Amino acid sequence: MSHGKLRLDNNCLNCGRIVEEKFCPNCGQENIEPKQKFHYLFTHFIEDFTHYDGQFWKTIKYLLFKPGKLTNEYLAGKRQQYVVPVKLYIFMSFITFFLFSLSSPISSPSVLDNKAAKKEAQKEIMDAIRTNDVLGNVNAGSNHLTKKDSLALIKARKIIGDSAKVNNLLEAADISKKLSEESNIYGAKTKVEFDKYQKSHPSWTNFLKRPFADKFFELKELGIPQKEILVRFLETAFHNLPKALFIYLPLFAFFLWIFHNKKKWWYFDHGIFTLHYFSYLLLIITLFWVIDKIFRPFSGVGFFQFIRRLSIFLITIYTLIYFFLAHHRVYNSGRKFSVLIGIVLFILNFFAFSFVLVCLIGLSFLMVK
Structure with a gap:
């Protein structure tokens, strides 16, 4: 809920319609003063993402503890009280990689x-x-x-x-x-x-080898130390990882589309499930980061290390079964079918994502400067 100062006039500054309460019934813009205090820029930014009226926290609660519920609610048309799936994924991706960039040894x-x-x-x-x-x-x-x-x-x-x-x-x-x-x-x-x-050993793979060889000799001529090349490579790969994950989303949804009724479940439905599932995975990665930061000062205390390992173990087990629970609740499938589909999808995605990672590694090497 915005804390901007409301205007005394009841005409919408955006479309000109009469605003009876706080929001324009025509375009939805809030009827607040166009000029606000400086801190409003930051509070509005935070509110826009987290929705202190409960939208964000309700979304996070369901995402963590009720697998599949967000997807069911969204597909049922109940969308106003939750964060939009794409917006949720982008926000979680930003938070996750921002936190890791702060503590990453290669970017510190x-x-x-x-x-x-x-x-x-x-x-x-x-x-x-x-x-x-x-x-x-x-x-x-x-x-x-x-x-x-x-x-x-x-x-x-x-x-x-x-x-x-x-x-x-x-x-x-x-x-x-x-x-x-x-x-x-x-x-x-x-x-x-x-x-x-290459001339003496013609092969269809030569055109793939050429860019990597050119980059290798370029770096060699510049005299850049091997360790420095490694650091630059890791930095580039880290910055490209969010892009790789975003590109992989449609492929994950495509695998879901293959194994389900095409008339009952549209590709759009699988896309919503995918966005929620990947948002959960990013949230778990962030949670692992928070746990590590909390318990790191107590690295020499056995009790705290036991709590840390136990927490990570339980969260990992929960994450492994999260997909099956979410799939069972969203697609109304039997438990055995959900387990079977989960195993098959895990194998497919393992090879597909491995291929994406190999492409990412190659691209990162070519982008080293």
Whole structure:
């Protein structure tokens, strides 16, 4: 329920009709003053999503504890008192991935800052150590070090603070250099070798390999460290995951459509069931995140860890049977049929979603910058 100040005039600012109470009977707009206090922007945003009049909390309660009821209510035409399925899914997806982005180690600002600082320090060390081929002189023996070499090592020791670590770093630098030179894709170390290999081994899969090979050699030429590539890849994959889930929704509904009466159940009906079911899964993921954050400060206390594990175990068991309960109540099918359909759909969706994940991984790699 909005807390905006009501207008004294009873003409709707949107369509011009007479407003007898709070909302226009023609367009539904609330008859409030167009200018409000600044905090209204935020309170209105929250209210629009959560509906403090009870719509949001009633929807969440049914979504959690009454599998299938929301779908039945929506298909029966009782829609005003619940959050619209698409809006519910988008909101849950936003909340879930927003919370995970805050605590994700790959996107944490402090971690990224530390990595940037570490990378800069390593670059400075490498520049110092490689002055006048220090690596070669060190391997030949300390007596062969020139004055410039010695100064370079002193600079490196000042940066690191430990002479033993300098020696380890020398070895690591040499190894990483070899790894960079020896790294290959599809057996090719360079783009020229890859082109020759494709010409001598024609295959229908070559056009699939080409984009990945081009991206690999591009990153290799830029000299980006392998760990940095991995971090960038994980960040890209994480940002693409919500898109992959949203794209997968129609496919999940399609599998439901295949196994049910086409005259009685339309694809639209399966879509509503799918949106509610995926919203529940996102809500459970968020709940796991909350449980982890609550009990993390008590990681050394056995009792609290027992409660944490027990909570996760019970929620997991409930989630496993949630689909069967929801399917049984929505489609009015027998329990055995719901179990059979659930098993078949699990197998189909396992392979289908695995394929989507593989595509996501490939796309994420191609999008690494």
